[in-house]
Amino acid sequence: MTRADVIIIGSGMGGSTLAATLAPSGRRILVVERGERLVPSPQDRDPKAIFGDGFFRPDETWLDGDDKSFNPGNYYCVGGNSKFYGAALIRYRREDFQPRPHMSGSSPGWPISYDELEIDYCAAEHLYEVRGTDSEDPTEPPHSIKYPHLPVADEPDVADLRKRLNQVGLTPSSVPLGVDIDRWLAAGQTTWDAFPNTCGGKMDAENSALAKALQYENVELLTGAQARKLIAAEDGSLMGVEVEGHGMLQAPLIVLSAGAVQSAALLLKSANETCPMGLANRSDQVGRNFMNHNCSAVLALHPLRRNRSIYQKTLMFNDYYNSDGNGGPPLGNIQMLGKITGPILASQTKLPGWIAKLIAERSFDFYAMSEDLPNPESRVTVEGGKIRLDWKRSNWEAHKELVARLKSHVRRAGFPVVLSRPFDRRTPSHQCGTARMGKNPTNSVVDIFCRSHDHRNLFVVDASVLPTSAAVNPALTIAALALRTGRHIIETEFAA
Numbered sequence: 001m002t003r004a005d006v007i008i009i010g011s012g013m014g015g016s017t018l019a020a021t022l023a024p025s026g027r028r029i030l031v032v033e034r035g036e037r038l039v040p041s042p043q044d045r046d047p048k049a050i051f052g053d054g055f056f057r058p059d060e061t062w063l064d065g066d067d068k069s070f071n072p073g074n075y076y077c078v079g080g081n082s083k084f085y086g087a088a089l090i091r092y093r094r095e096d097f098q099p100r101p102h103m104s105g106s107s108p109g110w111p112i113s114y115d116e117l118e119i120d121y122c123a124a125e126h127l128y129e130v131r132g133t134d135s136e137d138p139t140e141p142p143h144s145i146k147y148p149h150l151p152v153a154d155e156p157d158v159a160d161l162r163k164r165l166n167q168v169g170l171t172p173s174s175v176p177l178g179v180d181i182d183r184w185l186a187a188g189q190t191t192w193d194a195f196p197n198t199c200g201g202k203m204d205a206e207n208s209a210l211a212k213a214l215q216y217e218n219v220e221l222l223t224g225a226q227a228r229k230l231i232a233a234e235d236g237s238l239m240g241v242e243v244e245g246h247g248m249l250q251a252p253l254i255v256l257s258a259g260a261v262q263s264a265a266l267l268l269k270s271a272n273e274t275c276p277m278g279l280a281n282r283s284d285q286v287g288r289n290f291m292n293h294n295c296s297a298v299l300a301l302h303p304l305r306r307n308r309s310i311y312q313k314t315l316m317f318n319d320y321y322n323s324d325g326n327g328g329p330p331l332g333n334i335q336m337l338g339k340i341t342g343p344i345l346a347s348q349t350k351l352p353g354w355i356a357k358l359i360a361e362r363s364f365d366f367y368a369m370s371e372d373l374p375n376p377e378s379r380v381t382v383e384g385g386k387i388r389l390d391w392k393r394s395n396w397e398a399h400k401e402l403v404a405r406l407k408s409h410v411r412r413a414g415f416p417v418v419l420s421r422p423f424d425r426r427t428p429s430h431q432c433g434t435a436r437m438g439k440n441p442t443n444s445v446v447d448i449f450c451r452s453h454d455h456r457n458l459f460v461v462d463a464s465v466l467p468t469s470a471a472v473n474p475a476l477t478i479a480a481l482a483l484r485t486g487r488h489i490i491e492t493e494f495a496a
């Protein structure tokens, strides 16, 4: 493509969903992706390769807040992090869009309401073929269109767990999932959370959105093409993007969808004389308010009860999502992890293989998730060309309380042994917030349609723009925002 109408940087959840929305317009759309397409490999379903050897992890290091180098669990490939995701495609709750107090701080809410995004949530659920139901979870916000498919069924041992949780007063419900379970299992008997999707069994950004976009002749994908710098003219308009191996690519509209850490880093690296603090950064908010959820793995065991599940990730409960149960502040969401197996547990704990296997065969593995609150000092910066991620956790007390409640419930549900461990800080799976959306250009980076306040022809469409992390997985909300931005671009930029 010699000259595009739109350049989208990054083919993950935000970028690919936007490409699918813009494709029917006939405008020339160029998707510039740093990674390559994943192809099937023997490591795809090998837990030791994935969790022990970090086979798919990037050849890259970032610095943490103490200037210690680490290898982040951030994936660069066509489809981005969604190739590895757990495909839990959950809407933020209506309450998440409003300001509300938390145990240690407060959540500022959104500049748009749930109702303004609802129609885009429906479209995102259809694009990603979500399997779910809106009739089980009392916190599920209203749906104007039903889920396109019924939920993925519990495996027998998870169905038994669901009954047990019910009996101790909880309200288990089905996790909305973008997974074609038969197709996934036909390629290997493993769970899908953190496993790469090369069989098409997971609905990810590449096969659900980008594939649709690429059916149009006006859409092109450039892989192995890392954007290095955005180039702005003196009047503030974006002229193009410097791309490794391709020089300067130009388009009247540029969309940044490189993920919350990389999008912020690219804006900061693109500083020039007119914008010395980086592009889109008159507010000094680019890179700030980094959030990543407070998460723990909780393993519930009964020595005489086996868990024969393969994938396990079909059950969640939100009994403590909007309050602690006594009218106090929200604590968070609990859902099942993809099934932990012996090799996964051994690689994460250094337990001998046989002990890890013994435990994993008996454990039901929960994922407790609490809201991380925006804090301007929790931030991505770039130092000497290197990314520094100084994540300042917030609201940890609420998370501890959530884990304590979970442990107490599962003990009563018949599991005498309950172990827990917080997730590794170096895994920025739910990264967000670094180019926050807002109506006020002095304290936000993009407007309510994800357009930069400072540069009219620059949009940011990925997890960066989320003003809050809520306590549910982010991908569906990123997709819904991309669909909303796509409509806005068509109405305002392509109308002529």
Ligand SMILES: Cc1cc2nc3c(=O)[nH]c(=O)nc-3n(C[C@H](O)[C@H](O)[C@H](O)COP(=O)(O)OP(=O)(O)OC[C@H]3O[C@@H](n4cnc5c(N)ncnc54)[C@H](O)[C@@H]3O)c2cc1C
Pocket: 009, 010, 011, 012, 013, 014, 015, 032, 033, 034, 035, 073, 075, 076, 077, 078, 079, 080, 081, 082, 083, 084, 085, 086, 087, 088, 089, 090, 193, 194, 205, 225, 226, 227, 228, 257, 258, 259, 260, 262, 263, 266, 429, 430, 431, 461, 462, 463, 464, 473, 474, 475, 476, 478
């Ligand atoms: C193991 C794992 C499990 C997860 N499970 C879930 C889940 O169950 N549910 C859920 O909602 N979310 C889940 N997530 C999170 C979810 O995958 C992300 O929230 C989502 O993919 C973020 O979308 P994005 O568009 O912001 O970024 P990404 O999807 O990461 O896309 C960014 C893209 O930009 C590319 N890129 C980066 N820099 C450049 C550059 N300079 N030039 C060109 N291209 C560039 C990257 O290669 C990538 O393709 C999970 C994540 C992980 C890692």
